[in-house]
Amino acid sequence: MRLLYFAWVKEKAGVAAEEIQPPEGVATVAELIVWLKARGPEFANAFARAEVIRAAIDRSHVRHDASIAGAREIAFFPPVTGG
């Protein structure tokens, strides 16, 4: 699946987009965040305050308990500040 990062999540993680294949057992957005945090200090820092990070699956907002099964594109970003 494709992961996208925006705003300060992108800056801290040091990457804007990547293709990943999470291991078996990573079933939800929350579990994916835990897995991402373990990849290195940049990701641990980007997701340090996991509770404030928002997520979207295939371009729709989702909660952290959402299933990632079948997701093609998952995005992580801070609370939005447009308008």
Place this chain on the structure above:
Amino acid sequence: MIRVQQEDFDVGAEIARLRADRTDIGAIVTFLGTVRDQGGAVAEMTLEHYSGMTEDELSRIEEEAHARWPLQASLIVHRYGSLRPGDNIVLVATASEHRDAAFDAAKFLMDYLKTRAPFWKREDGPGGPRWIEADARDETSMTRWDKSSAAE
């Protein structure tokens, strides 16, 4: 109609296009959001967005407004990229037969856009770059449109 673009827009021209060849419209409400310098603290504002989802989300918000109010036309134009104090950021326009629907729908569109549309603002000035934090009041403003409380 929704548009996400880097270039500036002309409010007068947008309104003229919205009401072109129509004589059934009785009220048009517009909201224009602009970059403020906050007493010299902001020299530049950069708006990042999630291309694709932004358009999807704005379309969903607009559809929802049309489902709730008898709107004859509506428009959301939102810019991204590098902006300076005084620049236009966002235009929301709603048209209806009577003013109440146009006023309410314009406010609804802005409240939803503020909490749903995937845009992020970064300000740059003498103090260095800074990502704007979401304002909890925006979340509160949006709850006023919850179906349960907005049924009347």
